[in-house]
Amino acid sequence: MHPPRSRDRRCLIEPDHPQLSVAQQCRLLGLPRSTYDYRPVAVSSEELALMEAIDRQYLDTPWYGSRQMTAALRRRGWPVNRKRIQRLMRKMGLQAIAPGPHTSRKQPQHPVYPYLLRDHPPRAPNDAWAADITFVPMPIGFMYLVAIIDWHSRFVLAWELSNTLDTAFCLEALDTALQRFGMPGIFNTDQGTQFTSEAFTNRLKTAEVAISMDGRGRVYDNIFVERLWRSVKYELVYLHEFREVLDLLKGLETYFEYFNHRRPNQGLDEATPAEVYGLA
Template sequence: MSKKRTKYTSAFKTKLVLELLQNESAIVQIASKHNILPQNLQNWKKTFLANAEIAMEPSKAVKEYKDELIKAQMRNERLTTLVGKVTVEKEWLAKKLKSLGSSNRKQLVDLKPSLLHASYSLSVNHQCQLLGVNRSGIYYKPKVNNTKQSIKNHITKVFEKIPIYGEKKVHQQLLEDGYKVSLNTVARYRQELGLKAVLAVKQVNTTIPIKAHKKYSYKLRGLNISHSNHVWSTDITYVKIAGGMVYMAAIIDWHSKAVLSHRISNTMDSQLVMGVLNDALEKHLHPHPHPHPHPHPEIFNTDQGSQYTSEIHTKRLKDLGITISMDGKGRATDNICIERFWRSAKCERIYLNEYQSISDLITDMDDYIEFYNHQRFHETLKYKKPMDVYQESIKLNQEKKKVS
């Protein structure tokens, strides 16, 4: 069992040092008399003499002690302020880091950390702990899905070319371009890319009836429109350009949704509606193969506007044996086919542009209707294109008539 170390009081040490300083006995004698080691006595003397000045001038020692204490307190206050500042900054950075995704935080890790201080650096493991990421995932390099990236790139190209397409039409475009992909996948990729169809919606009214003009009943209610040139319909809409409003008239085939003719004018009169009617008849009037020609369309639908109830317009239709149909008063849905076309044209093109002149509008509408007829997928046509459906139906009807 080890011997406990003897502890000596300050008074005892001072007494022995004073006895030693009297220089009357040898250090060994004094040590032996008090049962201590000579080395201890020698060390006590050294300490006593080193602090003798304090005994002579205690006020000076106290002052120096106070000065050191004040300096220490000031250093402590500066360190406390610094620690507080660093703590606030750390908490702020921690909150910001939490808002970053895991992949972004992983990118902040320095795999070859340098010294932040002469004797301190942040190890990779410590960095991961501070950033709240798993160290095992730092060195993982995800495999690039080339097929996915290719599809995403093509979706972006379709959006840049046709920004009005929603996910269903984009999906149909990808299928046509040779990509094997589901609708849900296209929808998810578009969401990841942040792509949405660019559309706008406005409405105006162009129907101005005249009481004196004869009105015709609506012939399309419950009608099974089974082929192209069965029913055509027409309408006029406003388009805003720099300096005012202009008017656009169009004729559409109900079965195929193909736009057969369109015109733009600065006046809404009979010249506009007759021009678009004659243009459609010249382009799309197909005679019956039998000796007695049968004019097309069979039915022509309009609203009750004065341009359509005018004698010149109704006479042109009746001379060709075309049945005249007119919407009920205030019933825009009776002419829903052309109304939907107007919505598409305005949301997908017109409202997205500012036209400086009529010629600018004419050029852009020619381009849009070419796209609408020959490139744009139509949901009600099972994602076929209007003019393809129109031509297929005409060809099929002609073959049926030849057989009969």
């Protein structure tokens, strides 16, 4: 048995429990009250609407850098300049996946590893895993979502939410995946600072997992995670107004269970990720 994740323990809290306060429930579950009280990153309603417009455009055209994104939004009636779009894309953790000028999230002090999947394409479950982070809008702000998937089967192995774009929630997802599903041969990410950090790469090295990173400007290096984000956004996030983080957590839990076990995948000959991964 693996210890329950803080995300799972948050979902056990009953705000309207007739006998136990939220603080008492947190103590019983060994959950810091501050962890339960996660709040979305607060922004103005106008800025949040613009960030959602950027996100929707990015899902359709992930090769757009700030210049093309600015032009596309202006055509849709947004009176924006490139500097503002650069700032918001940086805040959202977005960068174009095509050659050309764009804002990079790369940390110059962190080492970058070669892209390994070109010469070692995954042919079976656990040959390679991939991870990425996306922006999740809410009516009063936004959160960040990280997911780790099995490349061959598209099975979502682990995921976590955070209101900061840091390394800690990525490490929690990585630890969950390693504890529950063993070790992949290769672990692929982009060159974001969370994944190039010493803490993250050392965890992979300790597990003797080969580290792979997308080449800058290569559209298809992490394509299956990009497709996952499109599904999550259009099939869940943009169909519901999750006003509370706990509701978003429960919605994502339900969606990923559906995605893994009940949603046929065209790229898998209409099988589910769980069937291909071997868990059906």
